[in-house]
Amino acid sequence: MKRLLVPLSALLLLTGAAPDSHLTERQRALHALDRLAFGPRPGEVDRVMAEGVGVWIDRQLQPERIDDSAVEARVRTFETLRMTNAELMREFYQPVVQARRERKHDQAASDPEAIRELRQNSRRVLGELVAQRIVRAEFSERQLNEVMVDFWMNHFNVFAGKGIDRFLLTSYERDTIRPHIWGRFEDLLLATAKSPAMLFYLDNARSVADRGRRDPRVQRRLAIRRPEMANKGGINENYAREIMELHTLGVDGGYTQTDVTELARVFTGWSIDRATGEFRFRPALHDEGSKSVLGIHFPAGGGMDEGLRIIHVLAHHPATAHHIALQLCQRLVSDDPPAALVDRVARKFLDTGGDLRETVKAVIGSPEFWDPAADHAKVKTPFEYVISALRAVQATVDDPLPIARALRQIGEPLYGAQPPTGYSDKADAWINTGALINRLNFALALAANRLPGVHTDVAALGSDVDRLAMAMTGGDLTEATRATIRSRMPADDAGENARLPMIAGLILGSPEFQRR
Amino acid sequence: MIDRRCFLKSSGLALVGGGLLPNVFVKMANAATTKGRKVLVAIFQRGAVDGLNVVVPYAEAAYAAARPTIAIPRPGSGEGAAIDLDGFFGVHPSLASIVPYFKDRSAAFVHAVGSPDATRSHFDAQDFMESGTPGVKSTEDGFLSRAVAEGKPASPLRAVSIGPSLPRILSGSAGAVAMTSIGQFGVRGGERIASGFESMYAEAVAGALGGTAKESFEAARILKSAAPETVKPANGAVYPLNPLGNSLKQIAQLIKSNVGLEVAFADVGGWDTHAGEGGAQGILANNLRNFGDAIAAFARDLGSRMGDVVLVTMSEFGRTVRENGNRGTDHGHANSMLVFGGGVTGGKVGGRWPGLTDLYEDRDLAITTDFRDVFGELLSRHLGVPSLQRVFPSYDCAPSKWRGLMA
Numbered sequence: 001m002k003r004l005l006v007p008l009s010a011l012l013l014l015t016g017a018a019p020d021s022h023l024t025e026r027q028r029a030l031h032a033l034d035r036l037a038f039g040p041r042p043g044e045v046d047r048v049m050a051e052g053v054g055v056w057i058d059r060q061l062q063p064e065r066i067d068d069s070a071v072e073a074r075v076r077t078f079e080t081l082r083m084t085n086a087e088l089m090r091e092f093y094q095p096v097v098q099a100r101r102e103r104k105h106d107q108a109a110s111d112p113e114a115i116r117e118l119r120q121n122s123r124r125v126l127g128e129l130v131a132q133r134i135v136r137a138e139f140s141e142r143q144l145n146e147v148m149v150d151f152w153m154n155h156f157n158v159f160a161g162k163g164i165d166r167f168l169l170t171s172y173e174r175d176t177i178r179p180h181i182w183g184r185f186e187d188l189l190l191a192t193a194k195s196p197a198m199l200f201y202l203d204n205a206r207s208v209a210d211r212g213r214r215d216p217r218v219q220r221r222l223a224i225r226r227p228e229m230a231n232k233g234g235i236n237e238n239y240a241r242e243i244m245e246l247h248t249l250g251v252d253g254g255y256t257q258t259d260v261t262e263l264a265r266v267f268t269g270w271s272i273d274r275a276t277g278e279f280r281f282r283p284a285l286h287d288e289g290s291k292s293v294l295g296i297h298f299p300a301g302g303g304m305d306e307g308l309r310i311i312h313v314l315a316h317h318p319a320t321a322h323h324i325a326l327q328l329c330q331r332l333v334s335d336d337p338p339a340a341l342v343d344r345v346a347r348k349f350l351d352t353g354g355d356l357r358e359t360v361k362a363v364i365g366s367p368e369f370w371d372p373a374a375d376h377a378k379v380k381t382p383f384e385y386v387i388s389a390l391r392a393v394q395a396t397v398d399d400p401l402p403i404a405r406a407l408r409q410i411g412e413p414l415y416g417a418q419p420p421t422g423y424s425d426k427a428d429a430w431i432n433t434g435a436l437i438n439r440l441n442f443a444l445a446l447a448a449n450r451l452p453g454v455h456t457d458v459a460a461l462g463s464d465v466d467r468l469a470m471a472m473t474g475g476d477l478t479e480a481t482r483a484t485i486r487s488r489m490p491a492d493d494a495g496e497n498a499r500l501p502m503i504a505g506l507i508l509g510s511p512e513f514q515r516r
Numbered sequence: 517m518i519d520r521r522c523f524l525k526s527s528g529l530a531l532v533g534g535g536l537l538p539n540v541f542v543k544m545a546n547a548a549t550t551k552g553r554k555v556l557v558a559i560f561q562r563g564a565v566d567g568l569n570v571v572v573p574y575a576e577a578a579y580a581a582a583r584p585t586i587a588i589p590r591p592g593s594g595e596g597a598a599i600d601l602d603g604f605f606g607v608h609p610s611l612a613s614i615v616p617y618f619k620d621r622s623a624a625f626v627h628a629v630g631s632p633d634a635t636r637s638h639f640d641a642q643d644f645m646e647s648g649t650p651g652v653k654s655t656e657d658g659f660l661s662r663a664v665a666e667g668k669p670a671s672p673l674r675a676v677s678i679g680p681s682l683p684r685i686l687s688g689s690a691g692a693v694a695m696t697s698i699g700q701f702g703v704r705g706g707e708r709i710a711s712g713f714e715s716m717y718a719e720a721v722a723g724a725l726g727g728t729a730k731e732s733f734e735a736a737r738i739l740k741s742a743a744p745e746t747v748k749p750a751n752g753a754v755y756p757l758n759p760l761g762n763s764l765k766q767i768a769q770l771i772k773s774n775v776g777l778e779v780a781f782a783d784v785g786g787w788d789t790h791a792g793e794g795g796a797q798g799i800l801a802n803n804l805r806n807f808g809d810a811i812a813a814f815a816r817d818l819g820s821r822m823g824d825v826v827l828v829t830m831s832e833f834g835r836t837v838r839e840n841g842n843r844g845t846d847h848g849h850a851n852s853m854l855v856f857g858g859g860v861t862g863g864k865v866g867g868r869w870p871g872l873t874d875l876y877e878d879r880d881l882a883i884t885t886d887f888r889d890v891f892g893e894l895l896s897r898h899l900g901v902p903s904l905q906r907v908f909p910s911y912d913c914a915p916s917k918w919r920g921l922m923a
Contacts, residue, residue, distance in 0.1 A: 203790040206842045234841015238790045241636065241847070251637050257877065260636075379725075409696060411680030418785045419562070421639045431725060432682030433672075433732040434694035437701060440713055444705045480719045488712035505705070506712050511722035511729075 028053045030474045034516035035332050037143030039388030042461055045474035060144035071139045078128035085277030088167045092122040126166045130414045131400040137387045148181045151331050156192045157422030158201045160415035165201055172197035185354035186315035194279040196272045207236035209268045209287035218284040240264035242420045248314040250323035262293045266306045321346040332363050334377040335426045341368040376515040379427035382412035389508045392472040399453025410438045443508035448501040458504040465503055472507050481510050539622040541822040541858040552824045554899050557780045561831040563788035566845050567852035571625045575604040578872035582838040586795040596796025605865045610804035613812035621863035623856040628870050629885040636847035641832035646685035648908050657688025663895045663907045664690035664779050671776025672734040678763035678782045691731045698766050699745030702736035744773035753817035760784040761810040768817045791842035823858035826898045836879050849880035855921050866919040889917045897922035
């Protein structure tokens with residue numbers, strides 16, 4: 001971190017800016033909209049300035065008080081978003097399984113076309129989930145809420161491509177992540193630990209005690225009632241490792257391989273109920289023996305309480321505080337945030353018992369957040385880039401599918417991160433030869449209405465380069481960039497109808513617009 | 517296991533059998549006299565492939581004992597059995613399409629190879645392997661980028677990764693290009709738009725983005741005129757319809773179009789088989805079939821040109837020797853690699869076998885070959901990288917430690 005700080009301050013001196021310079025009020029409004037929202041819509045910088053940047057931020061920190069009825073009405077049209085895990089599995093998954101089974105038994109009686117239709121139908125679940133994320137990110141008035149949903153969904157990543165997770169993610173986002181992101185970290189962590197989506201993704205639902213380590217009475221009963229389960233045996237370390245490495249302590253958080261194995265034993269029996277598709281603790285499959293995790297002793301026979309106890313410990317651990325603070329600062333401030341800031345935010349996390357609203361506030365209220373060094377220091381992730389472009393041209397989205405496809409091309413398909421690490425929040429991951437070309441092509445297609453089901457009217461935003469740039473970016477384009485665009489798109493050339501979309505495309509593809 | 521046997525004996529076996537044949541690609545290359553640029557193709561199997569079920573030490577009793585439900589049956593034991601390589605190791609039956617290349621000595625495996633750092637974190641282990649500096653997190657670039665940068669700046673397409681984002685292994689000063697589709701690499705919308713973007717990104721305001729953009733536009737220009745996407749697979753090669761097949765098809769197109777490719781990279785996921793890994797059938801079997809068929813199609817497609825190409829596979833770590841409770845395996849340590857192509861002294865399982873009784877941390881296959889010694893040999897002997905000092909800083913990548921994979 002020190003390495004980066006020196007050249008930055010040197011750069012400030014070179015450009016003539018005093019080290020103690022401040023952002024102007026307009027820059028502050030824009031900075032807030034870039035970091036705490038998915039970029040400004042036309043006129044929004046002025047609206048935030050009129051309201052007062054601080055007032056706007058305070059409102060964003062209380063999303064439950066912001067009226068969001070318009071976007072919620074839109075989202076209500078996606079029926080699968082209101083369904084439970086059991087309903088989704090019953091309606092979309094089991095028919096496919098059933099049809100496949102019938103086909104196995106009787107090739108002649110089955111209709112491959114019908115199976116294809118069923119599978120097609122089952123894609124609706126993930127399709128609507130993707131659609132609501134795009135619609136909410138673009139249109140919700142609760143912008144900071146959507147930014148944090150993006151952050152926490154990524155922190156507790158679940159990959160839709162793994163088995164039945166594509167049916168479990170709907171409830172995961174709705175019931176596990178969204179209700180907890182402004183509360184206590186421990187509650188969020190516990191909710192993810194008990195979520196069927198995570199239990200399936202990181203294999204904990206299948207992690208069971210070695211046979212010799214189960215309660216003998218329960219094991220005898222199980223042998224009679226569910227012999228197939230009684231004979232299963234063996235822990236699976238996947239979740240135990242990732243909850244410490246990724247969700248809480250961080251990879252340097254001081255745990256050992258023994259801690260991972262012991263923690264896996266603690267979480268045996270944390271499973272999914274087949275009938276309801278919800279969490280269920282199965283005492284029969286829980287490891288009855290005594291355990292030791294991170295130096296904490298668990299006497300034999302602790303049952304599910306062991307897991308609750310270790311989640312409490314992990315949630316309030318100083319290493320966790322540091323890990324969460326670092327990630328929040330990387331998201332909201334810069335790729336390599338100042339160590340002093342991270343320490344302060346971590347302290348706030350610990351002092352408030354992991355209050356996530358207070359922790360986020362500590363980042364936003366810091367001098368580092370408002371330091372000119374942080375201004376435009378972040379390169380947009382593909383999701384941030386695409387959504388901010390939609391907002392910049394006030395695009396209406398009747399069909400989110402082309403947007404979802406663009407996200408895949410630029411490298412960040414929604415719910416599509418296979419490894420448990422999720423997507424990177426740092427520029428190196430996103431800025432490369434190739435990805436940039438995909439961004440430019442998306443910008444051109446969007447501005448020229450070449451994405452089916454997505455519509456924008458850039459002519460309504462401005463009639464020349466300067467006006468369009470101001471409307472679309474809130475004044476974010478340098479004179480050099482605007483001059484370049486002017487020289488390539490002279491007024492007497494082509495018709496207005498073709499010229500303005502091309503100008504808008506160049507603005508969305510400009511180097512300034514890649515940053516926030 | 518008492519004797520830590522050194523197993524280069526397979527080359528002896530090969531001499532007795534069909535081994536008098538030289539590496540088929542060298543033979544073809546000599547015949548066709550296509551002396552092209554040397555290319556290294558690296559494939560990263562992300563998620564940690566279970567190397568013990570890829571290159572199976574079937575002759576060691578501890579193998580089957582540790583894996584009651586997922587061990588690959590011994591060669592000759594019927595359907596789903598391993599295919600014998602050298603009397604000690606067999607290969608997973610799903611890799612049958614690679615075996616002919618092993619038999620004619622253009623493909624080799626290395627076993628008990630890996631990154632010496634003890635981490636079992638996917639993220640860290642991949643990071644260490646790609647940076648080429650195990651245990652050192654502050655390394656900013658990837659070792660393949662450093663290797664390419666050792667040479668003279670040449671084509672903007674000398675280092676290419678197929679995929680939407682540039683992997684760590686190629687990030688750095690080599691100016692590697694990431695692309696999902698070589699046919700669609702370029703700004704659509706005409707010359708005026710393209711040159712508009714080009715000037716915008718040439719301005720100081722673009723900062724670090726500027727360099728990236730410059731390389732993008734140059735690469736796009738070359739691709740536009742060479743049109744590699746129009747090159748059809750040759751020799752009746754049929755690529756399987758999977759992501760790796762698609763990546764290798766495009767890499768072959770780049771090689772055949774002579775756009776100056778030196779290092780190509782592709783990755784393929786789905787190897788993190790904690791549950792349902794299975795043995796001769798299951799998740800790993802399906803993945804390996806897709807994997808092997810894609811590589812075999814690539815070799816067939818390139819034909820004599822494969823004489824200039826070496827393909828190598830890597831994965832962040834191996835998996836536990838013992839299977840877990842879900843017919844799967846957890847994160848382990850050492851792994852196996854495949855080295856394949858022109859100049860490879862194939863037909864053997866290289867390395868030094870540590871055995872399955874004396875395990876690393878009591879659970880994993882121990883590492884006896886550092887992955888840097890495999891890459892060091894390939895970079896030096898195949899690509900002709902003059903010095904490995906900057907490629908693998910503070911590591912003595914001495915030829916004495918190499919495994920004799922290249923002629």
